[in-house]
Amino acid sequence: MxxxxxxxxxxTPLHPAVFERMLPHLSGVSGFGNPSSTHRFGMAARLAVSDARDRLAAALHCDSRQLIFTSGGTESDNLAIFGSIAAAASKGKGQKGHIITSQIEHHAVLHTCEQLQRAGHEVTYLPVDTTGLIRIEDLERAIRPDTVLISIMFGNNEVGTLQPIRAIGELARSRGILFHVDAVQALGHIDLQASQLPVDFMSFSAHKIQGPKGTGALYCAPHVHLSPQLFGGSQERKRRAGTENVAGIVGFAAAAELAVQNxxxxxxxxxxxxxxxxxxxxxxxxxxxxxxxxxxxxxxxxxxxxxxxxxxxxxxxxxxxxxxxxxxxxxxxxxxxxxxxxxxxxxxxxxxxxxxxxxxxxxxxxxxxxxxxxxxxxxxxxxxxxxxxxx
Ligand SMILES: Cc1ncc(COP(=O)(O)O)c(C=O)c1O
Known part of the structure; x- marks a missing residue:
């Protein structure tokens, strides 16, 4: 059997067509360059990353400048939460901003929020009903003058419940609060139009959609400030330092295109x-x-x-x-x-x-x-x- x-x-298993697209960037013949290098090898790698960014942006219906490549869903969640809280503090919006999330988030969000609590921030964990839905009234009640960020997942990874993302986003916008959505499980299953939703940050991961493990992205809406959490080079428009995972990025874009088509x-x-x-x-x-x-x-x-x-x-x-x-x-x-x-x-x-x-x-x-x-x-x-x- x-x-x-x-x-x-x-x-998910890697899609054979995704593997094909990644291969030239893994084998040592020509596609192995560092995108930051100025010679032709570097230029070829830079072009591959730029082309993948455009393709992923088209699949997600957003501008390619709004995407930051990361090492996966966990890093995207960490970057959105730590990065937005740090940016708010540096803009003088209070050193210890309040965050609202839900009790059913993935640990990549929950443990990040717990870390912020240890650093003195306050976090409200919204309850859910027996179907796994948060109540907008609870969210409204939880909002405080010092609330900086709301982080609510698109679809839950254990029971699949979808949250009312548009309603949450509209409430967040009306109160001037940033909104992060963990869309790791939703990508490839729900038609996501990142720039059409009232959302400031959205996390994605390639390996849930037949792409490679260790690659993800964070959508960051225009004009939203995000403090980098990794320091070094100026990659990803200075928002995430580190030599790009070229093959992973190419694979992620190919997987996202296939997922959205199908x-x-x-x-x-x-x-x-x-x-x-x-x-x-x-x-x-x-x-x-x-x-x-x-x-x-x-x-x-x-x-x-x-x-x-x-x-x-x-x-x-x-x-x-x-x-x-x-x-x-x-x-x-x-x-x-x-x-x-x-x-x-x-x-x-x-x-x-x-x-x-x-x-x-x-x-x-x-x-x-x-x-x-x-x-x-x-x-x-x-x-x-x-x-x-x-x-
Ligand atoms: C909802 C959700 N968020 C985040 C993650 C973490 O993603 P990654 O495995 O790419 O770090 C997962 C993975 O299971 C997930 O289901």
Whole structure:
């Protein structure tokens, strides 16, 4: 039996066409130059980066000058948060600005905010409802005269819930507050028009869309100040020092072009796969045999993420058994010291204990066939029934 990969929200395989585009910049013949060098090798690399920046900007519907290449989603989140807070402080907007984020952000945002708290800043972590949505009224109430930044993710990486980004952005703009959006999971699944949204910063990562690992970008709206967090050369218009990851950048742009071209098809396929998976669980486990977590309405969730709990079956046991059957899924929560932590996202959604402790995230990718999903769901249901019968 072939292995079945259902963990595309963690990472995706490199697209063969992306690999082809990257190859000349990895092999040592001509494309290995440093973009900062003035000779022809450097010029060729500079051109490749500039062409990739234009392509990525076209895919994201923004101006290429608004993009800063980074080492991935984590660095983009760090740069947006630390960089905007530092810029606000240097403009005299208070040394210790207030930040608003949500309880269900990725740790790249949460841990960055915690670091700011250690430095004396204040952070409000907005709660979410049982579907994973923040409430605009809570956000409005949390805004203070010293609020500098709001950081809310586009789509959640564990349950897929989409936040009301336009409404949040309009509120932020009306109060003169900067707005950062972690769009790492949304890129390639939702039609993102960076410059059409009331957003100041948006984080992206290549490896979630069949691009290479270790490459990402931060969109930074025109006229928004950002203090660099890496110092050295003048790369990225002095906003992010360091020799560019040329092959990674070329690969990211190629992956983004493909992802944007194929977005409709992927959305449709993921919706079909989700339906098949749920139908199969329904058939084998019946009503009450499983619980879908996240938003019940397809227009309020990412299409590729299906988070399901199997009450009475512990997440770790289920994941291990799935792995033995060649099925790769995830819990979405961190694994430290050998045991899974309960997901901070599901906890924030205030789900019952048995739902929290039995949740598994299945996430789909491009070209995934329907029969794979049915097979995986049948196997998962068989494991669940076996474990339940043992009790
Ligand atoms: C929502 C979200 N933000 C940020 C990241 C971090 O991205 P990267 O792995 O490129 O550092 C991830 C990765 O899982 C993510 O899902």
């Amino acid at each position: 072939n292995d079945i990969y259902l963990d595309h929200a963690a990472t 977005i409709g098809q992927l959305q449709q396929n993921c919706a079909k796969l989700r339906q098949k998976m749920v139908e199969t669980f329904q058939k084998f486990l019946g009503d009450g045999g499983f619980v879908e977590n996240g938003h019940p309405d397809a227009s309020h969730r990412l299409p590729h993420i299906v988070n399901v709990s199997f009450p009475g079956v512990d997440t770790e046991t289920l994941l291990m058994n799935l792995d033995l059957e060649g099925i790769a899924a995830a819990s979405g929560s961190a694994c430290t010291s050998g045991s899974l932590e309960v997901s901070h996202v599901l906890q924030a959604m205030q789900l019952p204990e048995e739902v929290l402790r039995s949740a598994v995230r299945f996430s789909f990718g491009a070209g995934q066939p329907e029969d794979e999903i049915v097979l995986a769901a049948e196997r998962a249901a068989t494991i669940v029934s076996r474990i339940r019968n043992r009790k």
